[in-house]
Amino acid sequence: MSAEANPQLALRPMLPGEAPLLAEIFRASIMGLTQDEYEEEQQEAWAAAANDEAAFAKTLADHTTIVATMGGAPVGFGSLEADGKVGFLYVHPAAVERGVGTLLADALEKIAGGRGAETLSVDASDSAYDFFSKRGYAAQQRNSVQCGEEWLSNTTMKKTLPGPETVQ
Template identity: 55%
Template sequence: MGQTLPKPALRPFLAADTPILAAIFIAAIEELAADDYSEAQREAWASAADDEEQFARRLASELTLIATLQNSPVGFASLKGADRLDMLYVHPSATGQGAASVLCDALEKLAGGRGAKSLTVDASDNAEGFFLKRGYVAKQRNTVAVNGEWLANTTMQKSLASDAPKGATQ
């Protein structure tokens, strides 16, 4: 019989998580985006975590959730405002174990709870397929400058169904 993989658990971001989340961020970019972005592009992108204090401020300024497997952080995602999924990163060793889906499910519910009618994400080329499978629709192609390198991504959007009955107030 096959062994059942544990389901990822979620918890809120704590400032003490910054070093491990920075490491997850960098590893995900270096390994998972290698087929879609050049080494120089990945280095420029990953450099956002070089200044851990600034990286911590960014995580703390948004609603950031951490996915854990057996109490160890394996991924994180953040909701900026009510309707923008800002960051979604999973460590390469934990891909395919449901962490990204659990994080996305939670942020979609939280965004809906905050009154958002849709959720928007600027998806990297390597993440676009994941978001398409979740019902996100490509809206526009972008090119952004990051530390002297140009990176392409796609703005995608998903309509959020309201679970509240008609006429109900929150």
């Protein structure tokens, strides 16, 4: 018996040409998981950020982007910006509550820590606030962000990462 919670769950770097698929996960996550906190017009404006697939692909390529797979199929992705900030963390609605978000967040925190970051920040949507709060992220400030004609609220949150182990 394996000690893994879900042996079919894995991580890998984003592959070339994969941005259109990740754009679909991005849109599905927004439209399927944020309806309790955001109006439909807000969701549509937010999801439209992936409509320019070339720009979306460039943003993902400019970040350190990792993909979570379940049974080999992509079900979520996360990215780390150069300045120690989570750029994206999205999970397809069909894969929610299966450890995908936790796996991605753990990996992004380890990558940031491995690069010497002492803290990691995220602009968490109202839908993701509790997820990040339970992981030890503390609210720093509320933000209003314009997406097209709509305004969306989020919260900048920050977590102190564990320091490098010192050898005695």
